Structures are given as C-alpha cells and as structure tokens.
Amino acid sequence: MKALSNVHKVIVAIICLSLAHAGSAQSYLGQTTKQVNLREGPGTDYQVLRSLPQGSQLFVVVDQTENDFYPVVDIGSNVEGYVHRSFVKLIRILEENREGVFTPTGKTSSNLAELEIYNRTELILTLKMDEQTYTFRPHERTTLKVQPRRYSYRASAPGVLPDFGSETIDSGTAYSWEFYIVTR
DSSP: OOOOOHHHHHHHHHHHHHHHHHTOOOEEEEEESSOEEEESSSSTTSOEEEEEOTTOEEEESOSOOBTTEEEEEETTTTEEEEEEGGGEEEEEEEOOBSSOSOEEEEEOSSSSEEEEEEEOSSSOEEEEETTEEEEEOTTOEEEEEEOSEEEEEEEEETTEEEEEEEEEEOTTEEEEEEEOOOOO
16 A cells, blocks of 8 residues: 555544544633624624623633634623634633433423422523523522423523533423532
C-alpha cells in the first residue's frame, strides 16, 4: 500500500477531527469580550433582548453555532438568547449532570408521570425540559404532569450556573425534585 503524503495525512486528520466534533456538542462557561447584544434569535435581524456588558458570564448551551451565533443563557439575568461567537470567550467545559435530578417517589393513577417540583430558594427558577419552559416563584411547590420519555433538562436561576442533563421519566411514576443552591 502506498504511503500517504503529508497533505493527504492533514486532510484525513481534519476530516476525522470534524467527524469526531460533529457528534459531541459541549456546553461551556463563557464570557463576553466586549459589550454585546443578547438577541432573540441567531442573527442581527432579531430583536435585542438586552445589552450585556463586557465580562458578562454566559452559559453557552452548545458550542455549535447557528449563523455564527451561540445559544446562551446570561447567567446574571437568566435570560436565554443568542450572542455572536466573535464576542464570546469560552472559559471552561461544563459537564452535564449524569445522576439526574428527579427522584421516584411512587406510582400515579394514570400513564402520565407526575413531577413534584419545589423551588427552595428566594430566586425565580426556570426549568426547561426539551422545548417546554416552566417558571417557578420562590418557595413555590408545583406538580407537573408530563408524558413519559427521555427529556433533556436545564434548571437555572439568576446568578446561578445552570444544572443540565437528560433523564428518563417513566410512565405512571411520581417523582420529586427540590431546587436549591450549592455554594462553593
């Protein structure tokens, strides 16, 4: 077999790296590099939700861009939007919670799953399960009825680094979850 030239080796390496990266979206703690607009969508034609000062901390939902815009959550305000990638410095990789957050507590009387959520903080909690977003007032306790399946979730509050991961919710099962803040 003929040896690969250096150019061919570089091309093969780039293709392998691209394929490896394509399936491995990653979340990051990021920071704005200058004052920027947090936009409703991935482009300058979308409404500006707020102006973020230089140094604002961001939860970069995924390191894959759309129209060169990252999907982000402004950690200070807990507002979700988009920032152009040229104004974001990726600080460190954030690992998803592989342990899950919902604790089974028993059975339900239907095929739906029931999630009892308790916001044990003084902050407004946002829970995003796939594309559905729920908001909870401080110290609110609520039960949600959801379809059984695997969900990607993200729990966030102003000034708090989000907790995120994925979890399977089983049919006819009741779960509980208390949102609280751990300081380090």
